Amino acid sequence: MITLSIVIPNYNYGRFANRFFxxxxxxxxxxxxxEIIFVDDGSSDNSLEQxxxxxxxxxxxxxxxxxxARCGKPGLVRNVGLESATGxxxxxxxxxxxxxxxxxxxxxxxxEDNPDVDLVYTDYxxxxxxxxxxxxxxxxxLGHLRTQNTIPPAAMYRRALWxxxxxxRDNTEYEDWDFWIQCQMAGARFMRISRALYEYAVHxxxxxxxxxxxxxxxxxxxxxxxxxxxxxxxLEWASGYLRGRLHSQAFQRGYIPxxxxxxxxxxxxxxxxxxxxxxx
Numbered sequence: 001m002i003t004l005s006i007v008i009p010n011y012n013y014g015r016f017a018n019r020f021f022x023x024x025x026x027x028x029x030x031x032x033x034x035e036i037i038f039v040d041d042g043s044s045d046n047s048l049e050q051x052x053x054x055x056x057x058x059x060x061x062x063x064x065x066x067x068x069a070r071c072g073k074p075g076l077v078r079n080v081g082l083e084s085a086t087g088x089x090x091x092x093x094x095x096x097x098x099x100x101x102x103x104x105x106x107x108x109x110x111x112e113d114n115p116d117v118d119l120v121y122t123d124y125x126x127x128x129x130x131x132x133x134x135x136x137x138x139x140x141x142l143g144h145l146r147t148q149n150t151i152p153p154a155a156m157y158r159r160a161l162w163x164x165x166x167x168x169r170d171n172t173e174y175e176d177w178d179f180w181i182q183c184q185m186a187g188a189r190f191m192r193i194s195r196a197l198y199e200y201a202v203h204x205x206x207x208x209x210x211x212x213x214x215x216x217x218x219x220x221x222x223x224x225x226x227x228x229x230x231x232x233x234x235l236e237w238a239s240g241y242l243r244g245r246l247h248s249q250a251f252q253r254g255y256i257p258x259x260x261x262x263x264x265x266x267x268x269x270x271x272x273x274x275x276x277x278x279x280x
Contacts, residue, residue, distance in 0.1 A: 002061055003033040004108060004156075005087030009077035010051070011041040011070075013095035016201070017050035020095045023198075025058055029105035035062035037081040042070030047095075075168030075175035082162055091156045096201040098127075103197040107156040110193055118188035119180075121155035122195055128202035135200075140190035146230065147256050149177035151190070154198055161188055172221040173214050174254075181226045216241055216250030223256060233259040 006024075013020075024031070036058065038051045048065065055063035068080050078092045089111060093099075103122070110120045125134050137150050144150050153176045166182040168175050184190070223230050223238035230238075237257055240248035249265060251257045257265075 001033060002035050002087040004035070004089045004091060004104065005082075005085035005159075006034060006036050007078055007081030007085060007090070007092045008036065008038045008095055009041060009074045009081065009092070010038060010043060010047050010095050011072075011074075011077075012043045012045045012047060014043065014045040014047035014050045016096045017047065017054065019098055020093075021050075021054040021058065023097075023099040023101075026101050027099065027104045028101050029108065031058060031060040034060045034104070035064070035085070035087060036060050037064045037066065037084050039066045039068065039077050039081040041068070041072065041074075041077045071170075073170050073175070075179070076170050079168050085159070085162075088159055089156055090159050090162060091154070093154055097154060098199040098201075100197045100199075102195075106193060106195065106197060110191065111156065111158065114191060116189055117191045118161060119155055119157035119183055119190045120193055121151050121190070122193040122197040124152055124154070125196050125199045126202060127199050132199070134196045136194075136196075137192055139192050142184065145177075145181060145184060146234075147258060148254055149174065149180065151176070151180045152200070154200075155180075157183065157188070161186055169221075169225060172225065173218040174222055178222045178225055181222065181229055185226060185229055212253060215253045219250070219254075219256050230256075231259045233262050237262050 024036070040048055040051070048067070051065050055065065064084060066080060066084065068077070071077065074094070081092075082090060089108060091107070107120050107122065111117060121137070123134065123136050125132050137152070138144060140151070161183050164186050166179065166186055168179050172178050220238035220241045223234055224242075227235055234257065237248055241250065251261065
């Protein structure tokens with residue numbers, strides 16, 4: 001029986017392979033009930049060579065290497081791997097992550113000890129040119145998810161969510177955020193583990209940089225993808241932004257506006273149109 005399926009989307013991340021797979025091999029949890037599904041998105045570096053080498057070194061139940069046609073979107077690559085997953089628990093990891101030794105055991109135990117919880121996530125450390133800093137995430141809050149994503153990509157969840165139809169979508173670069181909203185809409189209960197248990201590397205090849213470049217449209221598509229999750233006024237904002245209407249703004253990066261934000265914006269626009277020059 002497979003307890004956990006780990007899906008790894010990859011594109012030209014071979015330089016991180018030894019660190020990433022080494023951290024998997026150093027887990028305190030035995031990998032004999034863990035399957036690893038490595039999905040390569042048309043890499044031109046030594047990623048596949050590295051994956052085949054580590055497939056021989058890791059004592060996991062199964063190590064599958066998939067090579068679908070390149071699509072350039074990690075979420076869709078994850079979907080390919082998740083389709084092949086057989087575990088009761090699912091986890092998507094990026095090859096530039098580095099897990100602390102207790103990561104898998106802690107997350108699996110949290111789900112086993114809390115049958116009413118469907119998804120768990122941990123704090124993490126961010127590694128950049130400025131050094132290492134710990135990111136302490138807030139406890140899950142539904143209001144947070146409506147305005148910003150406070151759940152990292154490396155979250156472990158029950159396969160019932162996948163079996164229920166939750167999928168990564170290809171029309172928003174904030175694909176993880178959209179995925180978590182789908183999970184919540186499917187009735188999932190979330191739990192934060194207040195320990196920093198992995199490291200996330202910041203570098204110029206991060207797919208998240210594309211989300212920064214397309215922040216407004218990425219957020220607007222999340223809203224349109226999940227209309228029952230958002231206030232009607234937020235739906236109007238998303239539609240207006242995608243149509244290029246003058247009164248619709250992107251707001252700050254990584255933030256979906258609340259109805260109060262939009263009302264204030266509309267009031268400001270109205271006052272400017274009237275020529276009053278007064279902004280409350």
